[in-house]
Amino acid sequence: MDERIYDDVKEIIGKVARIDPKTIKDDANLRDELCIDSLLAIQVVALLEEKFKIKIDEIEIFNVDNIKDVVELIKEYLNDEGKLIE
Amino acid sequence: MSNSIAFISPKSSFYFRSEKKSNYLTNLPGFSLHLNFWSGIGTALPMLASITPDEYECVIIDENVEEIDYSKEYKMVCITAMTHQAIRAYQIAGEFRKRKIHTVIGGVHIHTMYEEALNFCDTVDIGEAESLWPVLLNDFKLGKIKSLYNGKDFDEVDISKLPVPRYDLLKDKNYSIMWLNTSRGCPYDCEFCSVTNLFGKKYRYKTVNQIVKEIEEIKRVFKKIYIGFSDDNMFVNRTFSTELMERFKEMNFRWVCQSDISIGKDKEFLNKLYEGGCHVIFIGFESLDEKNLTGIYKETRKLKSDYLSQYSEMVYNIQSNGIGILGSFIIGLDNDKKEAFDDIVNFIDKTNMLTATINILTPLPGTRLRERLLNEGRVIPTSWENYTFWDVNFIPKMMSYKEIENGMLNAFEKIYSLERMKKTTSYFKEIFKKKLGTDLK
Numbered sequence: 001m002d003e004r005i006y007d008d009v010k011e012i013i014g015k016v017a018r019i020d021p022k023t024i025k026d027d028a029n030l031r032d033e034l035c036i037d038s039l040l041a042i043q044v045v046a047l048l049e050e051k052f053k054i055k056i057d058e059i060e061i062f063n064v065d066n067i068k069d070v071v072e073l074i075k076e077y078l079n080d081e082g083k084l085i086e
Numbered sequence: 087m088s089n090s091i092a093f094i095s096p097k098s099s100f101y102f103r104s105e106k107k108s109n110y111l112t113n114l115p116g117f118s119l120h121l122n123f124w125s126g127i128g129t130a131l132p133m134l135a136s137i138t139p140d141e142y143e144c145v146i147i148d149e150n151v152e153e154i155d156y157s158k159e160y161k162m163v164c165i166t167a168m169t170h171q172a173i174r175a176y177q178i179a180g181e182f183r184k185r186k187i188h189t190v191i192g193g194v195h196i197h198t199m200y201e202e203a204l205n206f207c208d209t210v211d212i213g214e215a216e217s218l219w220p221v222l223l224n225d226f227k228l229g230k231i232k233s234l235y236n237g238k239d240f241d242e243v244d245i246s247k248l249p250v251p252r253y254d255l256l257k258d259k260n261y262s263i264m265w266l267n268t269s270r271g272c273p274y275d276c277e278f279c280s281v282t283n284l285f286g287k288k289y290r291y292k293t294v295n296q297i298v299k300e301i302e303e304i305k306r307v308f309k310k311i312y313i314g315f316s317d318d319n320m321f322v323n324r325t326f327s328t329e330l331m332e333r334f335k336e337m338n339f340r341w342v343c344q345s346d347i348s349i350g351k352d353k354e355f356l357n358k359l360y361e362g363g364c365h366v367i368f369i370g371f372e373s374l375d376e377k378n379l380t381g382i383y384k385e386t387r388k389l390k391s392d393y394l395s396q397y398s399e400m401v402y403n404i405q406s407n408g409i410g411i412l413g414s415f416i417i418g419l420d421n422d423k424k425e426a427f428d429d430i431v432n433f434i435d436k437t438n439m440l441t442a443t444i445n446i447l448t449p450l451p452g453t454r455l456r457e458r459l460l461n462e463g464r465v466i467p468t469s470w471e472n473y474t475f476w477d478v479n480f481i482p483k484m485m486s487y488k489e490i491e492n493g494m495l496n497a498f499e500k501i502y503s504l505e506r507m508k509k510t511t512s513y514f515k516e517i518f519k520k521k522l523g524t525d526l527k
Contacts, residue, residue, distance in 0.1 A: 015522070018338045018363065035262075035310050035340070038119045039366060039410045039440060042511050046518035058511040059504070 005071050012047040013067065016040050027066050038062060044070075052078060088159040090143040093131040095166055096174035097149040102476045107495070116502035119441050122312070123342050123366060123412060126263040129316060130166050130193065130215070132251035137219055146255045149174070156181050162226065165207070166193040169450050172470040176206035183208065188226065195470070197284050198452035204233060213237025213284070214270075216248060245270055245290050250300050253307045263312040263342070266300050268292050268330065272318050274346075274389065276372075276382045278416065280452040281318045289322060294329055301337065312365075315343040322346075324355060331362035342412075344368040347393050350400025356407040360521075366410040366440065371397060374429050378419040384454065401437040408521045410440030410514070418447035418490060420483045427493040431500050438513040442501055445475040446490060447482075 006026065014021030017034050030036040036044065045061045048054070048070075054077040064070050101108040111117060127148050135144035142161065147154055163182045167175035172195045179189040192211035196203045203210045209231055211218060217240035225231045237243075253264065271289045275282040292300075304313060320343045321327040334341070340363050347369050349355060359367075372390060373379050379391035393400065404411055415430045427444075434442045449456040449465050450473065459465045464481040472479055476494060478487050485493075500506065 018340055033310055035312055037122050037312075038507075038511075039514065040340070042514045043408075043518045043522060045511075046515045047522055049515070050519055058508045058515070 002071065002075075005074055006067070008051055009048070009067060009070050009074065012044055012051065013070075016043045016047065024067060026068050026071075029066050030064065030070075048074060054078065088143075088161055089141065090145055090158075090160050091135075091138060092158075092160045092163045093135055093144065093146045093166070094154065094163060094175075094178060095127055095131060095146075095148045095150065096171040096178055098168070098171040098174065099474055101474060103472055103474050110495075111498055111502070114498065114502035115504040116441065116507040117498075119366075120412065120443060120502075122262055123314065123368070124443075126261045126265050126314065127256065127259075128166065129251060129265055129267055131164075132253055132255060133248065134164065134215055134219060135252040135255055136249045137216060139220075139223065142223075144252060144255060146252075148256075148259055149178075151259050151261070154178065154181075156185065160187050162188045162190060164190040164192070167191060167195045167203075168193060169195040169470050169473040170475075171195070172199070172202075174471070176203070179207045188231065190222070194280055194284055195451060198280070200234065209233055209235065211235050211237070214243045216243045216245075217241050243270075243290075246293050246296065248292070248296070250296075250303045253300075253304050257307050261308075261311065263314045264304050264308060265314045265316040266297070266304065267317045268297050268315060268320060269317045269322075273322075274319070275384055275454070277384070277455045277458070278382070278447060278450070278453055279318075280450050283452040291323070291326060294326075294333055297330065298333055298337065301339070305339070313339060313341040315341060318344055320345050321349050321355070321359075324352070328355065328358060331358040334362035337363075339363050340365045342366040342368070344370075346389065347371065347397065347400050348389065350393075350396070350403045353403055353407075356404060356409070360407045360409055364409050366412055367404065368412045368414060369404075370414045372414070372416050373419050373422070373426075374415075374433055375419070375421045375426065377421040378416075381420065397433070398437050401439060405438065405440065405514070406517055408517055411442075413439045413442035415442065415444045416447050417444050417493065418478070418480070418482045418485065422482070423484045424489040424493055426485075427497045431497050434501055435506060435509075438510050440510055440514070444494060444497055444501075446478055446494070447480065448473055448475050449480050 010021040010024045013034060014024060017036060028034055041061045045056050049056055052074055064073055131146050138144050165175045165178055175191060179191060182189050189207045190209040191203050191207040192215050196210060197212055200210045200212050214237045218235045218237055222235050269289050269291045270285040272281045273287045301313060342365055345367050372382060376391050376394055379394055401411060413434060417426060430444060449459045459480050466479050468479045478490055
């Protein structure tokens with residue numbers, strides 16, 4: 001499950017930042033390494049919500065630092081909504 | 087003896103001169119996006135380094151991100167200065183002159199204030215430097231360098247023939263954004279702006295291939311960095327811009343730029359901009375008062391006042407295409423009363439503008455504004471260090487100094503508030519769901 005979420009998150013971030021998802025590491029920093037500013041972060045949230053059918057708090061994405069944090073955030077939301085299948 | 091030339095950008099701030107006020111502002115929740123884009127170094131120094139013969143080693147020192155080591159030996163030191171950097175530039179020149187190192191100064195401030203600069207530096211360049219630079223260096227080598235070189239005495243710079251700037255010299259400076267330009271010149275000659283005075287009214291363009299090479303070099307040197315186009319008005323020639331967007335789309339990268347609001351009418355072009363990777367556009371709205379906007383232009387030009395009634399619709403057209411706007415407004419124009427702050431903040435809020443800034447009207451040297459305010463006895467004899475755009479340097483017509491100072495802080499508290507950040511996030515989220523969502527299904 002984790003691996004699939006990682007792949008989906010990387011695909012979304014790669015699309016938004018216009019970089020090859022395969023080059024994105026799990027611990028890549030969103031701002032410093034992937035140049036995800038607040039407007040791009042909003043694009044990431046919009047796509048994550050569509051992909052995982054969840055509703056992420058407007059500001060929460062600005063508080064995460066790296067890909068791993070995003071995956072944990074998604075898992076939290078999926079868990080809260082009873083959608084996380086291990 | 088060293089054969090290095092140091093190119094120096096002096097320490098400066100576009101924000102409040104008061105550190106306390108600047109710190110307060112930069113800690114507001116919504117300010118980080120603004121800070122991201124309003125940083126980095128101008129294009130002049132890497133360009134000059136690129137046309138410097140190989141016999142010299144070139145070093146770029148940006149005092150905004152590193153200290154100057156005065157113990158290093160240089161053959162020559164070249165300093166660039168915008169108005170708010172001028173005092174610091176003269177101090178740096180003084181330090182190197184004490185060490186018997188030849189100092190050269192140029193830049194937008196010096197273009198007009200060259201007589202002042204002659205008091206502090208050995209050689210002063212007026213105007214664009216690319217044509218005069220080889221002559222200056224040759225004179226220096228022969229030991230007969232002059233105190234003054236004027237770009238007007240040389241051929242007009244053909245920017246389509248310029249080489250790729252030396253971005254490699256900036257590699258270790260940890261910038262979040264790298265600037266380049268596609269053109270120079272502006273026909274509008276707004277009263278407060280010095281660009282037309284420096285670069286002329288006629289637009290001059292680089293070639294599309296030349297621009298592509300510059301971008302490729304930036305991407306080679308910096309693995310991850312924003313690209314920003316510093317042209318004062320990037321899309322005036324829509325045919326050229328369309329060709330550029332087609333190449334940018336193939337290159338698949340994100341970038342920011344500056345434009346006037348007129349692109350907000352051209353929905354077809356806005357879609358091309360988005361597809362070409364345009365991410366955020368800095369747009370000068372200047373004022374929401376028709377009389378103020380009319381006063382900006384000379385002769386019969388009325389670009390912004392004609393568009394005023396359509397500002398909201400044009401902002402919507404741009405942002406609904408997934409492109410954020412960093413709106414720029416001026417306070418202190420002659421028809422501004424203190425209520426102008428509320429009008430601006432409400433407009434920013436109502437249009438869900440991604441982010442914005444308000445600048446205080448500033449009588450920069452080389453502008454028609456400065457001439458007029460000097461004639462009216464309204465320029466305050468402040469230091470150039472005060473020319474930050476967020477400090478007052480003139481006597482406003484219908485507002486007090488305190489009203490401007492307090493109004494700026496109150497307006498910024500609202501513009502960069504967490505509440506507004508949440509609102510714009512929610513607004514853009516829906517836009518991106520429509521624009522991007524279907525691609526992932």
